[in-house]
Amino acid sequence: MDFDLETQDTPFIDRLDEEGKEAIHEASMYIIEELGIQVKHDEAIEYFEEAGATIEDDYLVKADRSLIEEKVEEAPESFTLHARNPENNLEIGGGDTFRAPGYGAPNIRTFEDGRRSSTIEDYEMFMKLAQEEDVINSTGYNVAEPTNVDQEVKHLEMVKRSLEYTDLPVMVSTYGQDRTDPTLEMVGIAVGDRDLSKTYAAGLVNTVPPRTLDKAMTGGLVGLAKEGQAPVVSSFIQAGASGPGTMAGAVALANAENLMGITLTQLINPGNPVVYGVPASNLDMRYGSLSIGSAESALFANVAGTMGRFYGVPSRGGGGLTDSKTVDYQAGFESMLVNGVAELSGVDFILHSAGIIESYSTISPEKFVLDAEALRFLDRFQDGYEINEEMLALDIVESIDPDDHFLGESHTLKYAGKEFLIPEVVDKRSHGDWKGDGEKSAFEMGHDRVQELLDSYSKPELDEETQAELDELYESAKAEVWENA
Amino acid sequence: MDFDLETQDTPFIDRLDEEGKEAIHEASMYIIEELGIQVKHDEAIEYFEEAGATIEDDYLVKADRSLIEEKVEEAPESFTLHARNPENNLEIGGGDTFRAPGYGAPNIRTFEDGRRSSTIEDYEMFMKLAQEEDVINSTGYNVAEPTNVDQEVKHLEMVKRSLEYTDLPVMVSTYGQDRTDPTLEMVGIAVGDRDLSKTYAAGLVNTVPPRTLDKAMTGGLVGLAKEGQAPVVSSFIQAGASGPGTMAGAVALANAENLMGITLTQLINPGNPVVYGVPASNLDMRYGSLSIGSAESALFANVAGTMGRFYGVPSRGGGGLTDSKTVDYQAGFESMLVNGVAELSGVDFILHSAGIIESYSTISPEKFVLDAEALRFLDRFQDGYEINEEMLALDIVESIDPDDHFLGESHTLKYAGKEFLIPEVVDKRSHGDWKGDGEKSAFEMGHDRVQELLDSYSKPELDEETQAELDELYESAKAEVWENA
Numbered sequence: 001m002d003f004d005l006e007t008q009d010t011p012f013i014d015r016l017d018e019e020g021k022e023a024i025h026e027a028s029m030y031i032i033e034e035l036g037i038q039v040k041h042d043e044a045i046e047y048f049e050e051a052g053a054t055i056e057d058d059y060l061v062k063a064d065r066s067l068i069e070e071k072v073e074e075a076p077e078s079f080t081l082h083a084r085n086p087e088n089n090l091e092i093g094g095g096d097t098f099r100a101p102g103y104g105a106p107n108i109r110t111f112e113d114g115r116r117s118s119t120i121e122d123y124e125m126f127m128k129l130a131q132e133e134d135v136i137n138s139t140g141y142n143v144a145e146p147t148n149v150d151q152e153v154k155h156l157e158m159v160k161r162s163l164e165y166t167d168l169p170v171m172v173s174t175y176g177q178d179r180t181d182p183t184l185e186m187v188g189i190a191v192g193d194r195d196l197s198k199t200y201a202a203g204l205v206n207t208v209p210p211r212t213l214d215k216a217m218t219g220g221l222v223g224l225a226k227e228g229q230a231p232v233v234s235s236f237i238q239a240g241a242s243g244p245g246t247m248a249g250a251v252a253l254a255n256a257e258n259l260m261g262i263t264l265t266q267l268i269n270p271g272n273p274v275v276y277g278v279p280a281s282n283l284d285m286r287y288g289s290l291s292i293g294s295a296e297s298a299l300f301a302n303v304a305g306t307m308g309r310f311y312g313v314p315s316r317g318g319g320g321l322t323d324s325k326t327v328d329y330q331a332g333f334e335s336m337l338v339n340g341v342a343e344l345s346g347v348d349f350i351l352h353s354a355g356i357i358e359s360y361s362t363i364s365p366e367k368f369v370l371d372a373e374a375l376r377f378l379d380r381f382q383d384g385y386e387i388n389e390e391m392l393a394l395d396i397v398e399s400i401d402p403d404d405h406f407l408g409e410s411h412t413l414k415y416a417g418k419e420f421l422i423p424e425v426v427d428k429r430s431h432g433d434w435k436g437d438g439e440k441s442a443f444e445m446g447h448d449r450v451q452e453l454l455d456s457y458s459k460p461e462l463d464e465e466t467q468a469e470l471d472e473l474y475e476s477a478k479a480e481v482w483e484n485a
Numbered sequence: 486m487d488f489d490l491e492t493q494d495t496p497f498i499d500r501l502d503e504e505g506k507e508a509i510h511e512a513s514m515y516i517i518e519e520l521g522i523q524v525k526h527d528e529a530i531e532y533f534e535e536a537g538a539t540i541e542d543d544y545l546v547k548a549d550r551s552l553i554e555e556k557v558e559e560a561p562e563s564f565t566l567h568a569r570n571p572e573n574n575l576e577i578g579g580g581d582t583f584r585a586p587g588y589g590a591p592n593i594r595t596f597e598d599g600r601r602s603s604t605i606e607d608y609e610m611f612m613k614l615a616q617e618e619d620v621i622n623s624t625g626y627n628v629a630e631p632t633n634v635d636q637e638v639k640h641l642e643m644v645k646r647s648l649e650y651t652d653l654p655v656m657v658s659t660y661g662q663d664r665t666d667p668t669l670e671m672v673g674i675a676v677g678d679r680d681l682s683k684t685y686a687a688g689l690v691n692t693v694p695p696r697t698l699d700k701a702m703t704g705g706l707v708g709l710a711k712e713g714q715a716p717v718v719s720s721f722i723q724a725g726a727s728g729p730g731t732m733a734g735a736v737a738l739a740n741a742e743n744l745m746g747i748t749l750t751q752l753i754n755p756g757n758p759v760v761y762g763v764p765a766s767n768l769d770m771r772y773g774s775l776s777i778g779s780a781e782s783a784l785f786a787n788v789a790g791t792m793g794r795f796y797g798v799p800s801r802g803g804g805g806l807t808d809s810k811t812v813d814y815q816a817g818f819e820s821m822l823v824n825g826v827a828e829l830s831g832v833d834f835i836l837h838s839a840g841i842i843e844s845y846s847t848i849s850p851e852k853f854v855l856d857a858e859a860l861r862f863l864d865r866f867q868d869g870y871e872i873n874e875e876m877l878a879l880d881i882v883e884s885i886d887p888d889d890h891f892l893g894e895s896h897t898l899k900y901a902g903k904e905f906l907i908p909e910v911v912d913k914r915s916h917g918d919w920k921g922d923g924e925k926s927a928f929e930m931g932h933d934r935v936q937e938l939l940d941s942y943s944k945p946e947l948d949e950e951t952q953a954e955l956d957e958l959y960e961s962a963k964a965e966v967w968e969n970a
Contacts, residue, residue, distance in 0.1 A: 001508070001511060001512055001515065003504075003508045003511075005504055005505055005508055007500040007501060007502075007505060008499070008500060008501070008502040008505065010498050010500060011496060011498060011499070013495050013496060013498065013829065014493070014496070015492040015493060015495060015869050016492060016493070017493040019488075019490055020490055020492060020493065020872055023486070023488040023490055023872045023877075024872070026486060026488075027486055027877045027879060030486065030879055031879065031882060034883075035879075035882060035883050037887075038887040058887075060887075115916075210882060210885055210887055210889070210890075210891070211882070211887040212887045212888070239901070239904075239905070240891060240892070240897055240901040240905065241890050241891060241892050242890055242891070243891060244878040244881055244882065244891055244896065244897065244900075245891060245894070245896065245897035245898070245899075245900045245901030245904060245905070246870070246876045246877075246878055246896075246900045246901075246904050247870035247876070247904055248870055248871065248872040248873070248876040248877050248878075249876060249877055249878035249879075249881065249882065252877050252879070252882075253882055282901070282904075282905040283892075283901065283905070284905070284907070284908075284913040284914075285898075285901045285902050285905070285907075286907065286913070287913060287914050287915065287918070288892070289913055289914055289915055291905070291913050294862070294905070294906065295861075295862040295863070295864075295865035295866045295906050296865070296904075296905050296906070298862075298866050299866060299869070299870070323911070323912065323913050324911065324912060324927065325912065325916055325919045325920070325924070326924070326926060327813075327814050328812075328813060328814060328817070328926040328927040328928065329812050329813060329814065329816050329817035329852075329855050329926070329927035329928060329931075330817065330855075330911040330912065330927040330930075331814050331817065331927075332813070332814035332815065332816065332817020332818035332819075332820075332821070333817035333818060333820065333821040333855070333858075333859040333862070334817075334862075334911075335818065336817070336818040336821040336822055336825070337821055337825065337859070337862055337863070337866070340821070340822065340825055341866065344498065344829065358916055361916065362916075367814075370814050370815075370818070373818075374818040374822070376780075377779070377780040377783075377818070377819075377822055378780070378822070379780075380780035380781070381780045381783050381784060381822070381826065384500050384784070385731070385732035385733055385784065386733060387505055387508045387509070387733040388733070391731045391732070391733040391734060392508075392512045392731075392733050392734050392737050393729040393731055393733075393734035394512060394515055394516065394520075394734075394737070396729055396734065397516060397520060397695060397696070397729065397734065397737075397738055398519075398520050400695055402522075402523045402543075402545075402695055402696040402697045403697070404695070405695075405726050405727055406695070406725060406726060406727070406728060406729055406730060407725070407726050407768075407773075409729075409730070411729065411730065411731075412725055412729065412730035413730070413770075414730075415729075415730045415731045416724070416725040416730030416731075416767070416768065416770045417770050419724075419730060419731050419732055419767075419781075420724070420725065420730070420767040420768070420769070420770070420776070420779070420781050421779065421780050421781070422769070422770075422771065423769075426808070426809065426815040426819075427808065427809065427810065427815065428769040428771070428772060428774055428776055428808050429769075429772050429774055430772065430774055431600075431810050431843055431846065431847075433772070434810045435810070439810070439811070441811060441813040441814070442809065442813040442814035442815040442816075443813065443814060445815075446814075
């Protein structure tokens with residue numbers, strides 16, 4: 001058999017056909033042209049005004065579709081996100097999937113201690129785990145939102161640790177340009193390129209639906225775009241609350257808000273890297289609670305991939321999302337659904353890849369390593385397999401009698417360990433072995449894994465001079481905050 | 486906005502392109518033509534012999550590809566699987582997805598009692614649960630393999646209960662024609678069509694890899710095909726043990742075994758319904774243990790959908806499969822991965838949709854209702870959404886100020902409850918409410934759900950005459966077993 005084939009890549013699953021995409025685009029154009037989007041940032045308003053948009057009271061911007069379409073067209077289809085270790089660079093929109101830990105959780109839940117407020121020490125732990133888990137390839141930011149440091153300088157505390165504890169691509173603060181700028185400066189020092197001549201950082205720019213880009217995060221966007229860094233514009237719609245109680249309505253609104261943010265990025269710096277994000281989800285109407293581990297959350301992640309491709313902009317959506325309060329079956333299936341759909345939808349940038357529970361409110365280190373395990377399963381599925389003479393193994397099939405087996409065969413020994421993924425965390429043993437080992441749940445196995453990774457972690461040191469510069473900037477930036485306080 | 490659109494169906498995810506499918510087919514043809522497949526059943530051998538195949542020692546059948554290709558071509562692309570309640574009929578290969586509980590688990594694990602051997606009372610419980618969970622639409626068979634009834638008549642005990650406790654499409658015993666025939670006779674009585682003029686039953690016909698159709702299940706296939714009932718031919722390869730330690734090798738072998746079984750079905754009864762099954766999985770080489778909740782298991786499920794379509798035969802694969810020993814995060818993510826990939830691969834017939842843990846060895850009622858919940862999420866994803874003026878809700882977006890929200894809007898109240906799935910089992914409340922309610926894990930919530938379903942269950946009674954006939958047949962069939970014992 002003279003084949004030399006591989007499985008094809010999994011085709012993207014697009015739920016919107018051409019008509020569907022056009023319909024969403026038209027509806028969004030109506031929102032931007034006729035209803036307008038608030039952009040609560042003076043400098044941003046100036047960019048829109050200069051470009052010919054109409055500015056009404058309360059920062060309401062109405063822009064012609066020609067402006068939006070032209071500017072979105074200018075946004076690059078892909079960009080390189082550089083790390084201080086170039087081996088960790090990522091091609092966003094070019095085939096790599098950006099995967100960061102969860103983002104913004106003020107609480108942490110661990111197997112041993114239950115739930116409590118997050119600390120800066122927790123942040124350090126997650127940086128170590130992100131560095132160690134191969135499947136996680138960025139620090140993210142605000143992973144465990146530290147409650148035991150001064151809230152005015154927590155951005156400095158976190159980004160400094162992201163840069164010190166890992167050599168991955170990082171994200172910076174976007175909560176106002178006064179936080180974006182010094183955190184970007186830190187990045188410039190750590191990567192040895194103070195002018196930021198390349199794109200080293202991404203930053204989350206959430207819209208505030210309905211129809212608002214607020215002052216703080218728009219400031220973050222401005223700060224990033226001026227430095228050639230990558231805003232991840234993300235319409236954070238909670239459908240039924242901050243958006244309509246229908247999928248189509250929420251999608252059209254999210255799309256409109258995103259296009260405004262992307263347009264602004266291009267007005268500031270034509271060709272600037274930018275990401276199109278749909279981290280939308282729905283409200284559970286019974287409780288008025290946010291539901292992120294939902295079928296609808298998966299549908300929104302699918303929109304991200306589909307509409308990102310439609311506009312030729314890298315996309316963000318999905319993640320290991322769940323509304324479970326702990327690390328249980330619910331956490332497992334909901335996270336796999338949303339991470340899986342994002343992956344199969346061709347989403348490029350996944351912010352909450354691992355760790356989140358409780359509708360973004362809590363992060364768990366055990367959930368982090370378990371989500372990473374699930375992502376390895378997804379990656380193995382995506383890798384597919386080769387179809388050739390050696391892999392078809394017809395000579396081996398011929399050599400094995402129908403009543404015999406392949407267990408001891410050298411072909412089996414040679415390939416099975418490569419062809420079949422060997423899990424790192426979850427249990428694949430017999431019931432007896434599992435029972436003899438204390439009947440551990442996955443949550444407890446995750447606990448063991450966390451310890452292993454922390455034990456094996458080694459710090460990717462910065463050279464002395466760089467460390468000193470970073471320390472110096474950190475001190476001066478803190479001092480500046482106090483002066484202005 | 487004058488749109489009247491819907492999201493398109495999720496395109497099937499095929500990992501094998503045309504060349505890949507042809508390569509697998511060619512390799513399988515080589516196995517059938519040159520190496521042969523054992524068919525350890527005298528009558529089956531006669532069918533092959535009459536059709537011109539070569540029979541060698543030890544029931545080894547070598548058939549020309551022309552025979553195989555012609556017969557597989559004759560197998561129907563779809564068929565109706567009838568239930569005693571016609572509302573529960575399923576179009577297999579025609580858009581419905583057959584979903585049965587787990588199959589063949591000799592153990593049961595419950596939240597309250599842990600793990601023990603399965604009983605006939607457990608079987609009854611699963612029949613009630615299958616009847617109550619809308620997302621499960623068949624009884625399956627051998628769901629909890631009862632260890633407290635006489636093993637010689639357990640097939641009669643189970644199928645009788647499938648027919649009495651539910652009005653769903655059923656499956657019958659395939660462990661020898663002497664078990665298939667009386668269980669089919671029971672079905673004929675229950676559906677009021679003793680001649681079985683339609684297809685009322687499916688039966689699992691596992692091959693015994695490598696390259697063997699054994700006596701017992703081939704007998705089951707013969708019994709089913711003679712009565713126009715549906716064999717689910719399934720190459721049960723454990724790659725690395727009963728098949729090569731490579732994906733391509735295992736797929737080619739599984740495909741060859743399936744095509745032999747499908748050909749036999751068509752030789753017995755041209756046009757007979759038949760299903761193409763790839764329930765293959767891999768061995769974890771570290772422990773020599775079967776790994777069903779794996780990425781490779783998902784790849785095999787994908788093969789089922791792809792190759793089933795290639796041959797124009799309904800496909801079987803996947804399920805809520807896990808190697809976890811309990812109902813935890815591992816059980817959740819592995820089951821969602823394999824059920825999800827099967828769904829997105831267009832698999833028609835899913836035998837182990839809900840309940841299985843521990844690599845098929847154990848079934849859990851709590852896992853059953855949780856897998857059903859996960860399937861509702863998948864179905865909601867697959868349902869997509871409408872894109873039209875009412876759903877785009879631009880007038881509502883216009884009426885809501887940027888600083889306001891959609892919560893109390895009549896449009897929201899009207900649609901959100903329909904548009905966003907309301908989960909039945911898992912927790913979507915605030916952390917406080919969950920904590921106040923005892924910090925239940927999904928396993929425990931599943932326990933509550935099981936009780937609810939058992940409480941709400943009502944038996945779909947058979948009329949008196951039918952019940953009497955069924956009782957009579959059951960007694961006579963049992964007596965016959967004792968006579969022959």
